[in-house]
Amino acid sequence: MLKIIFFGDICGEPGRKAVRNNLPKLLESEKPDLILANVDNLAHGKGVTVKTLEELIRAGVMGFTSGNHGFSKKELSDAAFVKYKDIIARPSNIPDTYPGSGAIKIKTDKGIVLIGHFLGQVFMEKQFQDPIESPFDQFPPWLQKNMDDSVVASLIDLHAEVTSEKVAFGHFLDGKVSAMVGTHTHVPTADQKVLPGGTAYITDVGMCGAAGSVLGMKKEVSLERFVNKGYAPYEISDDARFAELSYVIIEVDEKTRKATGIRQFHQIVDL
Numbered sequence: 001m002l003k004i005i006f007f008g009d010i011c012g013e014p015g016r017k018a019v020r021n022n023l024p025k026l027l028e029s030e031k032p033d034l035i036l037a038n039v040d041n042l043a044h045g046k047g048v049t050v051k052t053l054e055e056l057i058r059a060g061v062m063g064f065t066s067g068n069h070g071f072s073k074k075e076l077s078d079a080a081f082v083k084y085k086d087i088i089a090r091p092s093n094i095p096d097t098y099p100g101s102g103a104i105k106i107k108t109d110k111g112i113v114l115i116g117h118f119l120g121q122v123f124m125e126k127q128f129q130d131p132i133e134s135p136f137d138q139f140p141p142w143l144q145k146n147m148d149d150s151v152v153a154s155l156i157d158l159h160a161e162v163t164s165e166k167v168a169f170g171h172f173l174d175g176k177v178s179a180m181v182g183t184h185t186h187v188p189t190a191d192q193k194v195l196p197g198g199t200a201y202i203t204d205v206g207m208c209g210a211a212g213s214v215l216g217m218k219k220e221v222s223l224e225r226f227v228n229k230g231y232a233p234y235e236i237s238d239d240a241r242f243a244e245l246s247y248v249i250i251e252v253d254e255k256t257r258k259a260t261g262i263r264q265f266h267q268i269v270d271l
């Protein structure tokens, strides 16, 4: 049985610290074969950098997915996607002009795991600066191009706003990959299950980030925008006494490539 831990959107330093502090215990108790994380908001809430990715690599995270903010740090983000192209997946349904890879293969002790990443389209057009192709159109050719006999398990991260699009995509993928996890909303859902075709599924894993925030960001900024209709730039919450640590643990039978279980965790941890 191949065991995968997947951390939901790691949001700035509070999220990175929550993972750094808690991963050693998880490695000991769960003995996972593969540790993955969504890093759309890794570097101060937007995008990735080499420095922040390396912090997680040192902590033991082995592979990454990104999202609509992945490239927000411009040259710094591009450098991370180029340097770590073998272990960080960018959305594969965005223009080819972006650096990085839409599919990564990570070698574990139990065999190779294929990881793919797509953006949703619904309500995402204002959250990404370029056109997003339909993940439903783009997944079949992606699978044909990247799946081969060496793969013992596969996982897709759909980074999307709307629950219906994610649920529908889960059914679309059922039986074709070992797992689909949803990311982006930062709010975990409790609908984890193994679908009839053997695909482990959850609509959203949730986030790793400051508790007492709005989705990892300062609550005052969010309230200013909603209550006073004022504009204030989002900032990572500095109320970082506690963090939310959201992740799933997925088990896959590497002989059949089918999932046998998925467990969801949403913990409040000290920082």
Ligand SMILES: [Fe+2]
Binding pocket: 040, 067, 068, 069, 159, 184
């Ligand atoms: Fe996102």
